[in-house]
Amino acid sequence: MNRKLNVFLSLALALAFVLAACAPAAGSAVTYPTETINIMAPASPGGGWDGTARAMQPVIASVTGQTVQVYNVSGAGGTVGLAQFVSEAKGNPHELMVGGLVMVGAIQTNKSPVNLTQVTPIALLTAEAEAIVVPADSKYETLQQLVDDFKADPTAISWGGGSAGGTDHILVGLIAKEVGVDPDKINYIAHSGGGEAVAAILSGAVTAGVSGLSEFTDQVEAGTMRLLAVSSEERLAGVDAPTIKEAGVNVALMNWRAVFGAPDLTTEQRDAVVAVIEKMHDSPEWQQALETNGWSDFFKSGDEFDAFLTAEITRIEGVLRDIGLIE
Amino acid sequence: MDVLTNLLHGFASALTLQYLLLAALGVTLGTAIGVLPGIGPALTVALLLPLTYNFDPTGALIMFAGIYYGGMYGGSTTSILLNTPGESASVATTFEGFAMAKSGRGGAALATAAIGSFVAGTISTLLLTFVAPVIARLALLFQPADYFSLTVLAFMSVTALVGKSFLRGMVSLFIGLFIGLIGIDVLTGQPRLTFGLTELLDGIDVVVVAVGLFAVGEALYVASQMRHTKEEILPVKSRVGMTREEWRRSWPAWLRGTLIGFPFGALPAGGAEIPTFLSYTTEKRLSKNKAEWGHGAIEGVAGPEAANNAAFSGVLVPLLTLGLPTSATAAILLVAFQIYNLQPGPLLFQKSPELVWALIASLYIGNVMLLILNLPLIRIWIKILAIPRAVLYAGILVFGTLGVYSISNSFMDVMIMYAIGVLGFFMRRYGFPVGPTILGVILLPMAEAQFRRALSISQGDPSVFFTRPLSLGLLLAATAAVILPYIPALIARLRRKPVKVDRVVFGDGQED
């Protein structure tokens, strides 16, 4: 421990010297960015974090005039990427990482040696509601009917969704807890990706499906699936479905995504990165990107984000403990 | 007829000089990157995808199709010439392909791969054009129980992969099953056999296993035998095309490979690996020249290569009609679509017909372009074999390391690959075949997850595997695959004739 601290101190000291040497004569304000910005998407190409990183890429490039690169480090709900980010990006304000709700859970379930307190929270970006669907030929017309049967014979209802311990699983856990179903009787069928879960729902193998709303939008529109409810606090514009709360189960959950900076940034560096992300958020290009991807704007930066993150970590930990995924 | 009109419109927008040039550029770049050992089509496409951003959507998709076909073909080139598959779908090609290259018939192997890819690509694109909606509906009939039975059928391929000894083949298979277990359990999220290493949480990528077992294992083996084998210049026959005999043996394999590959690709959880192994097994079973297997049987290249390419068009069926990416490459293709605000799925054909049909037309064009560009290039590729051994293997190791490193920028992945290379070295040394290991790594995750899903959904009732007609049919097919080879002997015995057994035993054909 002591040795680690020493290494850390000497690194910080060295960093301070380097920074002092690099600092412009003008004063304390950090000039940022001064070189290529790298954004890590801690998932494989095609997923939500990858999409977020790639949507950020051109907008940051245009508001800063610097090149922006996106790279993927996939695995284990983002914890593999997080571990690499913590060890390699330390103190470098040009390194950013996308992350979100799933990572909070994965850190717990995978007993990850690193966690989100080791990186620098920059800003919360987007949030997406979860959706509960059934195949078009299912007998369930409303969430209420589904929940009634779930209460009567829990294991007969199989829920198809994404990875175990991920957002979809957490939502089912919250519902079970709210309606008083024993967590040991949740028949949750995990899939490794949204697409696989969609196929399982369409084939009628599982009773109901849970995933991000955007995964189902087209299927619902084409009439192959029926949307029973969405997990937002309030009804969503343009979505013809009640919230879970309206359907009588007091549960709401948003799958949020955020951007994090490297560990050990100075306050000045953090503020400089936050300023760039705020500039990105205020640009019309970003608003356009939100619209095309169907993401809700959920922007919080600085201390507001810190507070949100702390609260969310506590809440998710509680749910995971309740549904038995962590002891 | 509607389809034809649409397709013609697609061709009309794709067949301009500018787009043809983009297709040519795509095929060339795709081949150039794909031919690097250890870098497969998925990675090639991911690497080159940003280049397509510079063009309008139609142009970008056309270039993209070119890159894909180029990457696929480039990948089979390294499998054949260097025994270094760039992704799991070209592993089956290495078995006979590399044997052919070693016996001086690399040119013919590359030719049958190229023409087979073209034939399979064209037929399967035709199928995609005309019957995609029907196939998509059929594919959705598959439930977890059926997928499990499908993997049981696929496991029968192992009988074609074991070499001299059944016992050693089984040891190889089980080592593969063990590697396949490593990582987070999909169904419960529990880390398994990760020995506390974060890097192992996501399991070991099949490419890491393949490059390790094949390329690094081979390099170590060559090093171990170096002082005692003279630098042999591999005989490269002046003829690079195929003989009449090779044509005769190739074309049925191409057709069968296509028929096996396309439907598997179309399954939402099928992928391109299983059909390549099934095609390999089928060809070996049907072959009249069993003694040639292991020493370069051309059907063993023609079949899997055709299956591999046909599976790609198959993969497009669930992607375009349902929005489901079922392979690594399809996932990247999905990204490409989304860049242009296209959401593949049930509404794609209604929402943006011009683009879809331009893409389908570009598949035909990319296919033709590939053949035109690559047949002459075979002459150049086989010269790779004339590179001095030391430099060649040094290059393979550099590129293999690069390919594995660029999958996830991980030092640990590279070390794991070397460790698997050491395993591959000892397996070669003590006569354990490496094929079953790869098969185990590929099939185990799917077999286990679907087995457990099926039983969870049925709430523990195992009859689900026998009461679903699809599942039952596949299990019967698997049983038949085991029993059929014994039938001639059985009949002979029933007739009380002296048995002249063709030495049909498990792992037939290789006991010489």
Added chain:
Amino acid sequence: MTSGNDSKPAFSTRALFSLRAVALTVIILGGIILTQVSQIGTGAGFIVVGPRVFPTAIGIGILILGFLFLLRTTVVLDNDLVADVVSENATTDWTTTMLTLLSLVAYASLLHPLGYAIATAFFFPVIGRILGSTQLRRDIIVGVALGLVIYLAFTRVLGVRLPAGLLTGIL
């Protein structure tokens, strides 16, 4: 082609010894898997087949196969295999094998500190030499060129991150 005349007793003992070592390794692997199974969490919720079932079955399978293989190297000797290994042993050059492996590990370890271009420039002539190349100058040129071209092409054109190492800020 290998059986018969060259299976001298001394060689054969060594071959048998190494084959038994292989069998023991397989058995140990099975044992490791089975001991690791107890470390696997049981998961939560309604589970019919838990996460330990397949690892247990595969561990037992490997254990059994290992014992069967041990039998083939002791009681029911597989003579063909022994003959093959004898001829392998006669030609195996362990020094070269170990040097190859060492240089691979060194290459991977130096990728970060030295950077991709420099590590590759060193590795290529070294491994070439180990594998029997005699033209050191050519190998150095090829190595430097490969390192630089791959580094520049991948980082600049394809956007793949490769470690810059010592050349950070120069390339």
